[in-house]
Amino acid sequence: MLELLAGNEALALGAYHAGVMVASAYPGTPSTEILEVLSEHKDIRTDWASDERVAMEVGLGASYAGVRSLVVMKHVGLNVASDPFMSSSITGINAGLVMIVADDPGMHSSQSEQDTRNYARFAKIPVLEPSDSQEAYDFIEYAFDLSETFDTPVIVRTTTRISHSKSVVNVNKVRTEHNRDFTYNVSKYVLLPGYARARRPDQYARVAGLEEHAETFELNQITLGSKDVGIISSGVAYQYAKEVFPDASFLKLGMVYPLPKKLISDFADGVDKLIVVEELDPFLEENIRLMGIELQGKDIFPTIGEYSPDVIAQNAAKAGLIDNIVVSNKPAEGLPKRPPLLCPGCPHTGLFSILSSIGKRSAPKKTTDINNSGLVICGDIGCYTLGTYPPLSAMDINVCMGASIGTALGMERANVDKKVVAVIGDSTFFHSGISGLLSAVYFDSKMTLVILDNLTTAMTGHQDHPGTGVSAQGDQTRKVGLEQLIRGSGVNDLEVVDAFDIKTIKSTVKKALDADHLSVIIVRGDCAVRIKARSGPRAVETEKCNDCGMCLLLGCSAIQKDGDKVRIDATLCAGDICTICEQVCPRGAIELK
Amino acid sequence: MDKVNLLIAGVGGQGVILASDIVGEVAIAAGYDFKKTDTLGMAQRGGSVISHLKIAPKVNSPLIAQGDVDILLAFEKMEAARWAYYLKPDGVAIVNNHVLPPLSVNLGVETYPSDDTVIADIKRATDKIYLISGTSMAADLGNVKTLNMLMLGAISHFLPITDQVWKESMAQRLPAAILEINDRAFEVGKKEIRNDNLR
Numbered sequence: 114m115l116e117l118l119a120g121n122e123a124l125a126l127g128a129y130h131a132g133v134m135v136a137s138a139y140p141g142t143p144s145t146e147i148l149e150v151l152s153e154h155k156d157i158r159t160d161w162a163s164d165e166r167v168a169m170e171v172g173l174g175a176s177y178a179g180v181r182s183l184v185v186m187k188h189v190g191l192n193v194a195s196d197p198f199m200s201s202s203i204t205g206i207n208a209g210l211v212m213i214v215a216d217d218p219g220m221h222s223s224q225s226e227q228d229t230r231n232y233a234r235f236a237k238i239p240v241l242e243p244s245d246s247q248e249a250y251d252f253i254e255y256a257f258d259l260s261e262t263f264d265t266p267v268i269v270r271t272t273t274r275i276s277h278s279k280s281v282v283n284v285n286k287v288r289t290e291h292n293r294d295f296t297y298n299v300s301k302y303v304l305l306p307g308y309a310r311a312r313r314p315d316q317y318a319r320v321a322g323l324e325e326h327a328e329t330f331e332l333n334q335i336t337l338g339s340k341d342v343g344i345i346s347s348g349v350a351y352q353y354a355k356e357v358f359p360d361a362s363f364l365k366l367g368m369v370y371p372l373p374k375k376l377i378s379d380f381a382d383g384v385d386k387l388i389v390v391e392e393l394d395p396f397l398e399e400n401i402r403l404m405g406i407e408l409q410g411k412d413i414f415p416t417i418g419e420y421s422p423d424v425i426a427q428n429a430a431k432a433g434l435i436d437n438i439v440v441s442n443k444p445a446e447g448l449p450k451r452p453p454l455l456c457p458g459c460p461h462t463g464l465f466s467i468l469s470s471i472g473k474r475s476a477p478k479k480t481t482d483i484n485n486s487g488l489v490i491c492g493d494i495g496c497y498t499l500g501t502y503p504p505l506s507a508m509d510i511n512v513c514m515g516a517s518i519g520t521a522l523g524m525e526r527a528n529v530d531k532k533v534v535a536v537i538g539d540s541t542f543f544h545s546g547i548s549g550l551l552s553a554v555y556f557d558s559k560m561t562l563v564i565l566d567n568l569t570t571a572m573t574g575h576q577d578h579p580g581t582g583v584s585a586q587g588d589q590t591r592k593v594g595l596e597q598l599i600r601g602s603g604v605n606d607l608e609v610v611d612a613f614d615i616k617t618i619k620s621t622v623k624k625a626l627d628a629d630h631l632s633v634i635i636v637r638g639d640c641a642v643r644i645k646a647r648s649g650p651r652a653v654e655t656e657k658c659n660d661c662g663m664c665l666l667l668g669c670s671a672i673q674k675d676g677d678k679v680r681i682d683a684t685l686c687a688g689d690i691c692t693i694c695e696q697v698c699p700r701g702a703i704e705l706k
Numbered sequence: 707m708d709k710v711n712l713l714i715a716g717v718g719g720q721g722v723i724l725a726s727d728i729v730g731e732v733a734i735a736a737g738y739d740f741k742k743t744d745t746l747g748m749a750q751r752g753g754s755v756i757s758h759l760k761i762a763p764k765v766n767s768p769l770i771a772q773g774d775v776d777i778l779l780a781f782e783k784m785e786a787a788r789w790a791y792y793l794k795p796d797g798v799a800i801v802n803n804h805v806l807p808p809l810s811v812n813l814g815v816e817t818y819p820s821d822d823t824v825i826a827d828i829k830r831a832t833d834k835i836y837l838i839s840g841t842s843m844a845a846d847l848g849n850v851k852t853l854n855m856l857m858l859g860a861i862s863h864f865l866p867i868t869d870q871v872w873k874e875s876m877a878q879r880l881p882a883a884i885l886e887i888n889d890r891a892f893e894v895g896k897k898e899i900r901n902d903n904l905r
Contacts, residue, residue, distance in 0.1 A: 117730045117740065221745070245741070245768075278743035278768040279727070281734055352766040422771040441773055442791035445827035448784055449816035451717065451808040453753040504813060665813055673812045684850065 118282045120275040123246040124213055125150035127253030129157070130286040131209075134180035137162045137171040139544065140573035141187030142222040143276040144215035148185050149576070152585045161576055161585045164514075164544045165190035169197045169212070176210035176266075177302060179293040181257055188216045188227045189513065193545070195232070198266075202236040203312050204302055205264035205319075208293045209257035216272045218392045219419030224494065224513060226417065228393035229270050233370045234400075237316045239323050240268045240370045241332065242348045246280040252367065254286070255332060261291070263319050263326075270369070272392065274349045274419065324371045332367025335380055342434065343384030345377065345397060345408075350420050354390040357425045357435065369397065374404050381406045388413065388434070392420045455499050457671040458687020460567050460612035460638030465500040465507040466667050466697065467619050468534065471626070474506040477662035488626075489524055489531040493517035493546070495538035496572045497565050504666045508536065515545025518553055521560050532626050533560045539595065540570035540578045547598065553631055554603040561625040562633045565612075566595060567640040575643055595635060604633050612638025615696040641687045649705050650686035651695055653679050657702035664694040664703060709762040710865060711770045714857075715789045716781030717806050718753045721854030724879065725779075726757040728858060729865075731875040733761040736867045743768035754785060761865070779861050781840070781853065782806050784819060787827035797832045800860050800899070802840035802853065825905055835905040836860065838898040844891055849884065852891035859895025 118126065125147045128136065136159045138148040152159040162168035165186040172184035186194060191214050201210070214232075217223040233240040241256050243249040249271065256267040300308045327333060342361040346354045347369050355363065364380045366372070381387045389398045389410035398410035413432040414425065429435045455462055469475045472488035483506070492498055492508035493516065501508040510520050521535035537546045542564050553560065570576040577583040582592025599607055606628060608621050618636060625632035653664075658679055664672050671685035672694060681694070683706060695703045712729065716722040726742050733740040742759040758770045772792055778799045780786030786801040793799065810816040819827070828835050838860060844853040855876065862872055873889065880888050 115734060117727070117734055274743060274768065278741060279730055280741040280765070280768065281739060349767075352768070355766045356771075421769045422767045423769075426771065441795060442793065442831045444791045445787045445830075448788050448819060448827075449808050449810050451754040451785075453718075454809055668809060670809055670812070673807055674814060 114284050116282050116284050117279050118246045118250070119146065119277060119279045120243070120246050120249045120271055121146035121277070122150050123249035123282050124253060124269065124271065124276075126282075126284065127250040128183045128211070129154050130288050131254045131257045132181045132288060132290040133157060133183045134290070134292065135171065135175035136160075136183040136185065137168040138185035139163070139165045139168055139190060140570050140576040141190050141215075142573055143217060143273040144185050144187045144190070144213065144271075145573045145576065146276070147213055148585060149574075151183070152587075155586060159585045161578060163579050165194040166197060169194035169201070172210055172212070173197055173201050173204070173206075176206040176208050177204075177295065179208050179295045181209045181291055182211075184210070184212045186212070186214055187223065188214060188229050189223060189225060190214070191229060191232055192227075193514065198232070198238075199236050200304055201266045202238050202316060203304060203309050205312075205315075206260055206266060207295065208291065209260035210266040211253060211256045211260060211269060212266055213269045213271060215276050216270060216393065218272055218274075221273050224511070226393065228396060229268065230369055230396040231394060233268055233270075234396075237320050238266050238268055239263070239368060240270050241367055242270045242369045243275060243367075244348050244351045244365070245275065246278070246282045248367070249275065250282050250284065252332065255367075257291070259323075263323055265319055270348070272349060278349075320371050324374065327368055327371060327373035328376050330368055330373070333373055333376060334365045334367070335376075336363045336365070337383075338362045340384050341386065343380055343387050344390055345380070345387070345401070346390040347397070348392065350390050350392045350425075353420055353422045353425045356422050357429055366397070372397070372400055377401055378404065378406060381408070390414060390425060452502060453499060454502075454670050455496065455668060456641050457669050457685045458641030458644070458691040459496070460636070460640065461497045461500060461565050462505075462667055462669060463612055463615050463618055463693050464536075464563060464565060464622075464636045465497070465505040466693070467615070467622055468507040468536075469505045469666070471622065472507065475504045475666050477666060487532055488534055489529055491517045491521040491524065491533070491535045493535075493537040493541050495541050495565075497536065497538055500536075502668070504668045514541055515549055518546055518549025518562060521562075522549070522553055522556055522558055525558055525560055526556070534563065534626070535560055536563045536565065538571075539564060539566040539568065539580050540576075542595075543579045543593065547602070550599065550602055550604070558631045559629055560631060561622070562631070563622075564595070564633065564635045566635050566637040567612075568637070569640055569643065571640045571642070575640065599633050604631060606630055606632040607635070608632070609635045609637060612636045613691055613693060615693060639690070641690065644687070644690055647688050647690070649688035650683040651681050651688065651692065651703050652683070652706035653681055654702045654704060657700050659700060661699060663697050663699060667694060667697065669694060710760075710777065711775050712759040712761070712777050712779060712861070713770060713775045713789055713792050714757040714759065714779045714781070715785040716755050717785065718755050720755070720781045721851060722755045722757055722781060725854040725858055726759055728872075728875050728879055729759055729761075729861075731879070732865075732867050732871045735871050735875065739763060739765045741765045741768035754788070756789060777861060777864055779857055781857060783824050787819060787824045790828040790831040793831040795832065796834070798834045798836070798864065799828050799832055800836045800838065800857070801828070802857065803837050804839075804841035836899055836903045837905045838895075838903055840895070840898075843894055847887055847891055847894065849887050852884075852888050855888040856891040856895035859892035860898050862892070862896055863899040
């Protein structure tokens with residue numbers, strides 16, 4: 114049956130058909146949809162773990178127990194999961210364990226651009242790389258088979274362009290289970306130095322076995338064309354190269370680690386010029402050079418950023434590999450940009466507008482100097498990172514998941530000449546903020562910690578987490594009480610405020626900033642995107658409005674300025690659930706329409 | 707036409723993604739290979755959305771090269787100007803004559819381009835510009851969210867796919883309660899590809 118599937122949908126379906134019994138993940142663009150789609154199958158167990166490390170450990174435990182398991186994360190999730198990941202290479206597996214790791218070339222929605230293939234070599238764990246949805250569907254079964262044949266976890270590496278593109282998939286498999294028995298085996302599963310030391314040579318023997326397997330592995334395919342140019346490529350870069358060099362010979366690698374030395378060497382011998390086309394790091398290039406084979410790669414194509422047919426063609430033309438491209442049209446200049454925004458009715462807007470005003474980041478009709486701000490605001494990863502942009506300008510630091518509290522502690526330890534505020538979302542707090550809070554209590558920190566609790570993982574599309582008490586499959590489960598968790602860790606000053614009550618947020622934040630102890634404020638309000646029933650859009654009473662600009666400082670896209678008239682777009686306004694603009698208007702000019 | 711490259715541009719919340727999914731489904735139903743890829747910002751609402759769609763007997767890259775787009779379907783006027791440079795010299799631009807000002811315009815930091823500027827920007831890429839009042843026609847039908855099906859009606863004019871295939875795919879993807887109004891929007895859009903809408 115032919116179906117139009119996104120790469121992530123195809124990966125999920127492939128995993129289901131390959132007999133996955135347990136899957137675990139923490140949401141992260143571009144990987145999120147994989148577990149969401151898999152969660153629709155109620156005959157298997159899928160869970161959002163509190164973070165990727167736990168997801169990896171769940172996958173590992175399930176594999177040891179004897180069922181095929183799947184672990185899903187974005188590239189930076191593997192940083193978090195790297196400890197059990199590295200160890201998993203030594204214990205190996207029982208039933209198949211596949212990790213899907215989604216890289217984000219071009220950093221569409223990530224803080225860093227990482228090439229997961231480096232982790233694979235580091236850990237000596239094989240990597241398959243599909244180049245469209247059909248391969249995404251097919252490769253998962255190969256990954257499980259390799260995992261069980263070679264006693265190793267296997268990574269299926271995808272990228273944003275593969276995960277989020279849709280293409281035709283011939284869905285031709287049915288689900289088959291491959292369960293095994295659990296057997297006690299301390300010398301395999303207990304990484305005491307003595308046992309682990311004994312398994313070290315096995316890691317290398319496994320890589321050697323995989324290298325040999327790669328020579329005839331059917332996912333590594335040669336297509337002979339012209340012998341002038343031979344191209345080695347993988348993933349979506351292969352699809353681009355195929356368009357730019359339609360006549361070239363190709364070695365398309367479905368497994369990008371470990372590499373088939375003889376196959377590559379024979380291919381190289383058969384062509385006049387060997388070129389590697391790969392997104393991100395020169396991973397294939399360096400490994401092939403180590404085989405003593407001469408080639409071109411990153412001297413022609415970039416290391417940074419996402420590839421496209423244009424990137425390949427322009428650089429190939431520059432290197433004289435293809436004819437020059439005549440670009441007839443240029444982009445229009447001077448058009449206003451359309452950056453992402455906090456949504457109308459966002460429960461984060463009120464808190465940020467207050468931090469912005471207390472921290473002298475914005476003032477109506479005036480330019481402000483950030484250097485006069487008495488606050489340093491250490492932020493975190495989520496929708497609320499958008500609070501960085503003007504007019505709110507209410508975030509100064511944002512490093513990685515959970516780093517808000519740790520970086521704030523560092524600011525404090527360094528005696529920075531500002532009041533220190535950390536801002537983190539609920540899902541991120543459960544992910545890795547909690548460990549920062551433990552240190553904050555232990556350091557006897559005086560900071561103000563704001564937890565923006567919208568009761569979901571909003572940025573990635575509203576996934577559940579320990580604080581919601583609902584599983585990935587939609588079942589009611591047990592809930593971690595945010596307040597109990599915070600109080601239990603030793604915080605004495607905890608306030609919970611309504612995200613849409615501007616006056617209370619303001620007085621609570623002021624009190625916390627003046628306090629000489631650790632204060633935690635939970636700002637709680639539902640994500641506006643989840644609330645479908647809207648009523649009571651606000652409107653501007655033009656006679657009362659003196660165009661002071663206070664409402665515009667909220668950065669709400671429903672509030673628009675038309676000449677010198679401010680108006681509210683009734684189709685965008687969240688209405689009764691929000692009313693923040695009504696609360697900040699000093700002249701009472703915003704009211705129910 | 708055995709090979710068509712489409713670019714659908716709009717703003718988050720306008721229904722671009724659903725529209726491009728339906729194009730894919732009809733292309734497959736009509737026996738073509740198809741790939742599409744959406745480029746979204748990190749936010750749920752309000753950012754630029756661009757969808758590349760390729761219909762051909764065999765498709766490799768889901769991304770379309772610059773200067774290789776046959777039809778640009780723009781749900782918002784300024785987004786049409788932003789992406790027109792992707793068009794082939796003889797390409798077609800179908801533009802919804804509707805303004806969604808970005809925040810920088812609301813704050814008075816930047817200015818929304820005039821109609822003349824927008825048309826001039828598109829004209830540099832192609833002479834075939836259909837300017838249609840999609841949003842107001844969708845509002846007249848009683849549901850502004852039918853804009854995406856109205857725009858599909860307009861583009862259906864240029865694709866080798868029968869109305870029946872379009873309607874079947876819409877019936878599969880849309881809730882029954884809003885199917886009838888969306889069908890009407892599709893029909894309204896189809897009639898908009900006519901000479902007096904050419905700019």
